[in-house]
Amino acid sequence: MKLIVDAFGGDNAPLEILKACAEAIIDFDIDILLTGDKKKIEHVAKEHNISLARMEIVHAPSVITMEDEATEITKSKSNCSMAEGCRQLVAGNGEAFISAGNSGALVVGSTLIVKRIKGIKRVSFAPLMPKNTGNFMLIDAGANNECRPEMLHQFGLMGSIYMERVMHINRPRVGLANIGGEENKGCQLQIQAYQMLKESNLNFVGNVEGRGVPDDAADVVVADGFTGNMILKVYEGVAMVLMRKMKEIFTKSTKNKLAASVLLKDMKELKKSVDYTEVGGAPILGAAKPVFKAHGSADAKTFKSAIRLTKEYVESQVVELIAKSILSDQTKENS
């Protein structure tokens, strides 16, 4: 299997990306096609003694940054490493594309360059998030601010297939992010999406309130991108503030420092368990070929785990299954 990797995506590119690729090639027995500035890649590899064996480089002179508008990927930055990665994917020069760069740009690149699966209304940004035990998928978490009910239905379908095939959860519980338990709760969007999800053959468990999101209420939490992004970031913010306050307590006196030293290992694990950047990333579901967003802050270890998840994303044939499932839905509608 050959995977395409954006060598210039994320805060720690290209060094940590190259390290991750070199390890992944050995551990997962794959080939890698890197996109990005060829000379720089070769220079960094040489400087850090990283072997480029089984790596091919396709030159791309520019980089789309976090500050760039997402749509620049097909405009002023069409020669960036991320755009080149998308084009290499379309050309069939690799089976999936991974980038730790600008999420919005990757969504635009997936939509306009890789294109959508036939019948899919919108590609979605679908991060894996920590819950009480294990992970859930939040879909959509920011690719589509304003949604129609049928989009939410498709998000549920795509999330369910991914969680079943890649995360090995049997009959994933699909929940609708909402502000009450009853089926008439929420705005028109939620009320209508509820009915569509209820009538689907997904394992729909009804509405999931904010309180239930981090507490294992569902394996797939369906939301419009605005709501999903708000959930993602409030989650992150509350966890961050709480962990910081705890740190203040742990360091405020010698007595506390001593007590904290006993708990240190457990507390570090706790911190990891609520840190969504530990989980691995977010597939861009609905794209016609597998595209995976690794965390912008990914180091070699995290990026390697994103490569592993992407490999499983390819092997488990999520894209093909989504395409088949959408086709069968449409056949039913037309019959």
Place this chain on the structure above:
Amino acid sequence: MKLIVDAFGGDNAPLEILKACAEAIIDFDIDILLTGDKKKIEHVAKEHNISLARMEIVHAPSVITMEDEATEITKSKSNCSMAEGCRQLVAGNGEAFISAGNSGALVVGSTLIVKRIKGIKRVSFAPLMPKNTGNFMLIDAGANNECRPEMLHQFGLMGSIYMERVMHINRPRVGLANIGGEENKGCQLQIQAYQMLKESNLNFVGNVEGRGVPDDAADVVVADGFTGNMILKVYEGVAMVLMRKMKEIFTKSTKNKLAASVLLKDMKELKKSVDYTEVGGAPILGAAKPVFKAHGSADAKTFKSAIRLTKEYVESQVVELIAKSILSDQTKENS
């Protein structure tokens, strides 16, 4: 000053409510008008040796429960203690009304019985929430799922007046809950509301992302009720899961238990600092007279603090100031 209190609102009614009232009468030098089943109130007071001095009881035979539809307050439950409280407020038999009962019903009662301030589009449920230091107001947190931009503008105005007058914050920072910092972020609702808030004479600090909400990004966070309720409950859920996991760590071994005992006092304070039920409650802003929602789980201590906040809500003339401010906005628009 005489305040009207729903003796049968909340999980701990009427006992904890009566206890709180008896203490508040002495400590705050106020009179109280209780609504609810007269015989039951007298019985509970006698049984627990609670003085009913300076308390008047207006009989109301039924109670609107958490399970009742909010709109039943003007229908099958129009003889409930909450509806009677609203009517007593309208009749001028007290200066404000406090209930720990069904929030939705209190919003409906405020809108249909107490009625709105002239020019106010919607009353809002506006809880005080803990942030990094102190509190912020989340407005709206569930009274109005679908909003127009001018409603969000009014929420900002009302929240700002409340935080300045009752919480004594000079020129409160008003932020718009959104999924990015730039002014073109979000859905049409946010984009338009941003412009209205920017052009207002509020101390508008721009968009507040989910991450900033618990981290002191603003004193007033403006949102449509759907988004606000999601923020409220994700906040609560993440804090709850984290505190529970911490408790697991603290009790998992003798060694940990010992270490935790040193930190116990600080940890209890931390737990309190993220528990929004500790803050006091939520004014129903926009109602023509002061209505205050105490937490459903309020005990005597928390309910007494809600009475104190309500007294300040009356004294600081928030309702009058909102009315004046809306009138001046409208005069400007028409000139």
